[in-house]
Amino acid sequence: MEIITSIKPLLIISVSLIAVLLIAASRKYPNLRESWTILAAITKFSLVVSMLPLILKGKVIEYFLISVLPGLDIKFRVDAFGIFFALTSSFLWIINSFYSIGYMRALKEHAQTRFYICFAIALSATMGIAFSANLFTLFVFYEMLTLCTYPLVIHKETPEAIKGGKRYLTYLLGTSIGFQLFAIFLTYNAAGTLEFSNNGILAGNGSALLLTIIFILFIAGIGKGALMPFHSWLPAAMVAPTPVSALLHAVAVVKAGVFTIIKIVLFVFGVDLASQLGLGHGLAYFASFTIIASSIMALRQDNLKLRLAYSTISQLSYIILGVALLSPDAITGGIMHIIIHAFGKITLFFTAGAIYVATHKTKISELNGIGKQMPFTMTAFTIASLSMIGIPPAAGFISKWYLVLGSIEAHQMPIVIVIMASTILNACYFFNSICSIL
């Protein structure tokens, strides 16, 4: 594998940080301010795309920034998986930016400058996560993402929003400091390094018990993955404006969570170690439980955004499931599901936001007949729902197909049943929504 040193990863991260300064400077001129956001989003996307040819040739781009302490480096490495995530997020940021401008102006929201600033920082953090070359860099950007999305979640500053924000922070900071950081300490103490490696770094560096504890701490510590029981921040964060929900669910936050889980399973533990210790299967059953439980919860929600939130929780667990099965097909399916879910969910949230802007209604039971007033919106909603359920020819089908193949490959018939069952549940709540809206 050829390694190329390039400053591009750093540039991609700093593009939106520079935009922050420009946005802050032009806070008095809304049009100029928004154009900075758009400009930054497009620049970021094109920079990511410009790295694509090299990565597709199987090369890896690295950039070493600074060594904070011996063993703690801020270092970036762009590999196929990272650039895949970065491409998705940076592309969706462009779309989301246009949508935010419309949404925020239509509702005449306050503190829009803060909104755009935090958004831009969140995107920097996401790119940082995508390109991180070691656990420390990942942790830094992970925390940065938590902190800079907090103002977005409580944007409305109502008591309800503050309460939701409190839960958001408690879960995300609590798990990341309480468990993830602990796991990082233990990893460093055991392995003497935090660098991601294709074969994992923990193999042979500690007893099975210690490694299992580290694994559990990591999984519990990545609250952004929204595995039960650390999922309740996601519905709580639904108080945020719709573009923020889209950011949380599609562009950045939860995706960063599953991305981190995948990175840790594959590059800290390594496929061999994880299957040897039976960690993968443990995680797979855990994810299965989350899939079923949250699908059932989704069925019971009347608030459209809440229903989507629970749907996200179950869809995220598909991704985790895919990686946990540790078979090539399942991992492919899981990774593909990142992008497929991102596109599907962002569409669903945009339509939910559009309905809110047009009618100021949030409950599904109140939405009877909206389909006739907003035909285009509802068409988009239906298509995205089909993808979420996994009905061909929608994209969701492909990832589910791979997941099923992967679980058969791993001889895990119960998982196949879980996927089937949850597909039925998905179908129930999405058809239910579509029917009541039409």
Add this chain to the structure above:
Amino acid sequence: MIEIFLGKYNYWIYITLMMIGFYAMIAKQNLIKKVIGMNIFQTSVFLFYISIAKVKGGTAPIVWEEAILYDNPLPHVLILTAIVVSVSTTAVALALIIRIYKAYGSIEEDKILEMSK
């Protein structure tokens, strides 16, 4: 037994004085009495220092023809410094008490605490 009490009487005196002072500093409500306790407390330590400087049969540490065996002068000097410190502490404490009295009209700790609530 008697040996322990009488042979080391200097220590017993300093410990007793120290405890008296300590008690006054902690238990007394009156701020002046606390300062008196503090002085007793510090003085007990000075006595301790001076007593350990005594050499059996030694004279005062003055250069003089017959002085073959003399007391260790260093602790005396140290205690001179410590006395200066003690006096300054007392001065600061008394100055504070004057200001407390001006501000609260009392030097009883319980009353002051009631007032500052």
Add this chain to the structure above:
Amino acid sequence: MNISQHFPVFVIIIPLISAVIIPLVGRIRRIYGWYVSIAATFSSLLLSISLLRTVFEKGRISYWLGNWEPPWGIEYVVDYLSGFVLVVISFITFIITLYSMKSVGKEIPEDKITSFYSIYMFFVAGLLGMIITGDIFNLYVFIEISSLAGYALIAVGRKRDALIASYNYLILGTIAATFILLGIGYLYMVTGTLNMADLRERLPLLYDSTVVRTAFAFFSVGLSIKIALFPLHIWLPNAYTHAPSVVGALQAATATKVGIYVMIRIMFTVFKPRFILEVVPVSQMFLYLSAVAIIAGSVLAIGQKDIRRMLAYSSIGQIGYIVFGIALANKLSIIGSLIHILNHALMKGGLFLVVGSIVYKTGITNIDDLKGLGKKMPFSMAAFTIGAFSMVGVPLTVGFVSKWYLALGALQAGKWVFVLVILISSLLSAIYFGRVINNIYFKDDGGGHTTKIDDAPAGMLVPTLTLASCCIIFGIAAFIPVYITRFAAEMLLGG
């Protein structure tokens, strides 16, 4: 005769002489007192830096006061440890002096400003003396100089609550200092020497003696009061809360740190690590005490309404961190502790300076009333946020560095539980700082979004922002303090 040979004594002499000069020049114009203080602290800083450099070039500096050879004369010692702490303390005092003028003018009666600066210089001289001296009785004298000046500084403000806080501090502080004096007496009784290096050589033969152990017990209790180690912390919250803002910042950032430095000196230089680890395993006791302090300080901080009191309780927890690393006594944990001395001075100093600015501008100290300040005082609040993040231990701030080393040290010693203590206290501090930050930025003060920027004057902002940016600079370029403290830790554990 090279002048630079006398630098160790100049570090002390300059603030001492300034303390005497200030009342004289203050008669001409009050502001001159401030100028002299700045000049004095700045030259102490420069001298400290040059001393630290000399230590790295030539090794330990031993200065014989009055050219009397130790162990008879008083020796001043600059090594990796004292050089590092000297630089930290003189830097912080310089920054706080820069900051002080406006704030002091507002919070202290005008006729007392000159004497304030005079006492301030005595305080600084006492602290620097505690750091540099190699003679244990001289140490006591400097402890008392800084303590007496400290009592006076706390009481100098307009608030009457400060008087009683200062008085209680004086009583407890005197008990502590007298205990230390007694400990010195016992050591002198059995060894006949007061020089620290000499004591180090002579004491190992006497480690089994009851007298030596009693001496150590007196030192432990006395110093624990001085550094406000839980549960001997009761003087601290009131003293920090009611003192004038500048004094609060100064006490929080420097006084307890130097106390801890003295504790390290007693434990590792006068006694050898073997004594506290094996002969009399007090390190275990300190380990558990500090763990309790870490948690208790954070828990108590959550319950506070006054922001200064909250910071004071948080200091108690942070002192726990430093003692924790010392008590673990392995290389990583000691590096963690020493870095935390620097870090806590930067963070807590910065936070108290921001509080000083808030008091200067608005007079508010209640956390619930801080609403909307994020718009009114954006720069000060940015500094506060950085300090708060650092206290929580967010990576790329200094707070993370020391926690990293302390946790690794705990893991290396096989004590997992204490890693949990560190993490839990980080979470607790996230809670109490989160509450403040929430109030500052995300709660409406009723003024809407038209609030005009009305931040503290530049004279106060620049020092505050300097400390805040140091929190980030040393969080990213952490190898600089780590490089110095590694030498210090090796020196402490050697032999």
